Amino acid sequence: xxxxxxxxxxxxxxxxPKTAPLNWRKAVPLLLAxxxxxxxxxxxxxxxxxxxxxxxxxxxxxxxxxxxxxDDVVFQKTFWITINTSVTVTLGCLILGYPVAMGLVRARSxxxxxxxxxxxxxxxxVLVRSYAWMVLLxxxxxVNEALLALGMIERPIRILNTPLATQIAMIHILLPYMILPxxxxxxxxxxxxxxxxxxxxxxxxxxxxxxxxxxxxSGVAAGTLLTFVLALGFYITPAMVGGPRDITxxxxxxxxxxxxxxxxxxxxxxxxLATALAILAVARKLPGVGNAFRTSMR
Amino acid sequence: MKLAQILPASVVGLILFFxxxxxxxxxxxxxxxxxxxTFPPPAFGLRWYEAYFSNPDxxxxxxxxxxxxxxxxxxxxxxxxxxALGIARLPRGLRVVAAGLILSPLIVPGIVVAIGIYYAYSxxxxxxxxxxxxxxxxCLAVPFVVTSVTASLSGIDxxxxxxxxxxxATPGATFFQVTLPLIQPGVLVGALFxxxxxxxxxxxxxxxxxxxxxxxxxxxxxxxxxxxxxTIAAVSTLTIILTAALMGAAHLLRRRAERNRMAxxxxxx
Numbered sequence: 001x002x003x004x005x006x007x008x009x010x011x012x013x014x015x016x017p018k019t020a021p022l023n024w025r026k027a028v029p030l031l032l033a034x035x036x037x038x039x040x041x042x043x044x045x046x047x048x049x050x051x052x053x054x055x056x057x058x059x060x061x062x063x064x065x066x067x068x069x070x071d072d073v074v075f076q077k078t079f080w081i082t083i084n085t086s087v088t089v090t091l092g093c094l095i096l097g098y099p100v101a102m103g104l105v106r107a108r109s110x111x112x113x114x115x116x117x118x119x120x121x122x123x124x125x126v127l128v129r130s131y132a133w134m135v136l137l138x139x140x141x142x143v144n145e146a147l148l149a150l151g152m153i154e155r156p157i158r159i160l161n162t163p164l165a166t167q168i169a170m171i172h173i174l175l176p177y178m179i180l181p182x183x184x185x186x187x188x189x190x191x192x193x194x195x196x197x198x199x200x201x202x203x204x205x206x207x208x209x210x211x212x213x214x215x216x217x218s219g220v221a222a223g224t225l226l227t228f229v230l231a232l233g234f235y236i237t238p239a240m241v242g243g244p245r246d247i248t249x250x251x252x253x254x255x256x257x258x259x260x261x262x263x264x265x266x267x268x269x270x271x272x273l274a275t276a277l278a279i280l281a282v283a284r285k286l287p288g289v290g291n292a293f294r295t296s297m298r
Numbered sequence: 299m300k301l302a303q304i305l306p307a308s309v310v311g312l313i314l315f316f317x318x319x320x321x322x323x324x325x326x327x328x329x330x331x332x333x334x335x336t337f338p339p340p341a342f343g344l345r346w347y348e349a350y351f352s353n354p355d356x357x358x359x360x361x362x363x364x365x366x367x368x369x370x371x372x373x374x375x376x377x378x379x380x381x382a383l384g385i386a387r388l389p390r391g392l393r394v395v396a397a398g399l400i401l402s403p404l405i406v407p408g409i410v411v412a413i414g415i416y417y418a419y420s421x422x423x424x425x426x427x428x429x430x431x432x433x434x435x436x437c438l439a440v441p442f443v444v445t446s447v448t449a450s451l452s453g454i455d456x457x458x459x460x461x462x463x464x465x466x467a468t469p470g471a472t473f474f475q476v477t478l479p480l481i482q483p484g485v486l487v488g489a490l491f492x493x494x495x496x497x498x499x500x501x502x503x504x505x506x507x508x509x510x511x512x513x514x515x516x517x518x519x520x521x522x523x524x525x526x527x528x529t530i531a532a533v534s535t536l537t538i539i540l541t542a543a544l545m546g547a548a549h550l551l552r553r554r555a556e557r558n559r560m561a562x563x564x565x566x567x
Contacts, residue, residue, distance in 0.1 A: 032384025036377040044437035047418030103310035123545040125498035132320035233407025250409040
């Protein structure tokens with residue numbers, strides 16, 4: 001055995017990085033990654049880029065498609081609805097998500113149960129969850145029946161196919177993306193800090209306000225940005241439960257493709273993509289967010 | 299318990315109810331005996347499951363979805379695992395570019411990916427074929443495989459591979475006998491995620507499944523345009539059970555791998 005080891009380690013010690021066999025070894029990682037990189041370029045990246053190029057080369061090289069957006073009433077209304085929905089949904093997720101994240105981190109015996117309740121909807125497809133809200137919010141749905149029974153309304157009200165339905169369903173779908181990063185940040189807070197605060201006479205509210213909340217901000221920022229970026233691109237939920245006139249950017253893009261209006265669809269896609277990437281670029285600059293972001297993407 | 303404890307607990311309880319209730323309603327409605335959607339159901343029965351299992355219009359898309367998802371698992375797990383092994387050893391600049399390309403489907407809005415793929419695939423006559431679905435879904439599934447395998451690779455003690463190599467094992471033997479067993483949980487979790495990603499995917503399917511490769515989510519979507527009869531509740535319940543079982547398995551696998559890793563790293567000096 002030792003006769004085998006000796007020459008091998010000697011060879012390693014003698015060879016310099018510049019020699020041929022080591023160069024080949026350097027190429028191994030690239031060779032391993034190459035099949036997937038080529039695959040992703042051919043079947044995903046180049047198709048998307050080719051489609052986006054239609055926004056600047058249809059019929060010849062031009063920026064006119066972007067210029068017309070400035071006076072495009074339909075685009076501006078749609079863009080506003082998209083941003084407005086995303087902001088509302090993100091705020092809703094933050095308000096509902098923070099207490100649940102705290103509950104998850106604080107709970108001892110109940111923690112696995114809470115985790116399952118958070119993860120079960122998380123693991124269910126967007127289509128099924130949107131369908132669930134169609135069942136609940138319909139004219140004869142459970143929510144209307146309950147409100148009627150409680151005497152809060154006289155006759156069924158219209159909830160399905162309104163912006164409110166979109167917001168409720170999207171909050172439901174995106175809530176776990178807010179809860180998990182916040183819970184991650186809360187878990188990393190040193191418990192002795194909280195004990196120290198209360199030992200020094202701080203009330204629970206003061207401890208929360210001055211110790212827990214500031215220390216969980218990286219999770220809050222990561223969850224907020226993640227939720228917002230995902231909300232921007234929502235298509236299925238607003239199309240299923242939203243109002244017929246409350247069109248989001250994704251729905252407008254799909255509509256334009258159906259009418260084979262590729263230049264316009266590509267221009268809108270570029271705007272949507274640029275908005276999402278700009279938010280992510282800002283997110284990566286914030287201290288602590290990059291890290292929390294990466295762990296929550298898994 | 300004091301009010302200060304009951305109040306936060308009940309707020310959390312209400313929000314958890316909001317999270318779980320819609321799923322529960324779908325499951326309960328699917329066992330309804332009524333011919334229309336109503337809650338609570340007047341009586342329970344399996345008629346909507348019978349309606350699903352006896353209707354080829356539902357079963358055919360189910361099989362298409364299963365076959366596409368299985369093909370995606372093979373392709374995405376193979377390409378993704380190889381790439382994860384390579385990327386971890388790439389020089390930093392190249393690694394950032396490669397990871398950016400591979401992980402970008404997580405960030406790029408679904409509609410942009412879908413119409414880009416539709417735009418290019420339709421040029422090559424791929425729209426409406428199961429092959430197109432597999433090719434496209436693999437791109438969406440790969441990020442999950444790569445992140446999962448990368449995570450388990452980063453937990454490996456590099457001395458184990460060095461020891462195998464210095465004891466005379468060939469790089470191939472080192473990979474198959476040392477590295478692969480260590481990253482196996484990560485590969486498996488990635489494969490499960492790949493299956494669910496494809497099985498649940500709708501936006502790309504809306505554009506490229508055409509009439510020749512209608513998947514289950516696409517069939518549900520088409521049906522919902524005209525009616526919301528409880529058959530969809532039955533289909534939904536079945537998919538919830540399937541995905542929850544697979545995701546639960548992935549979750550437990552990952553937890554166990556993390557625990558093992560912590561045990562080995564704390565045992566090391």
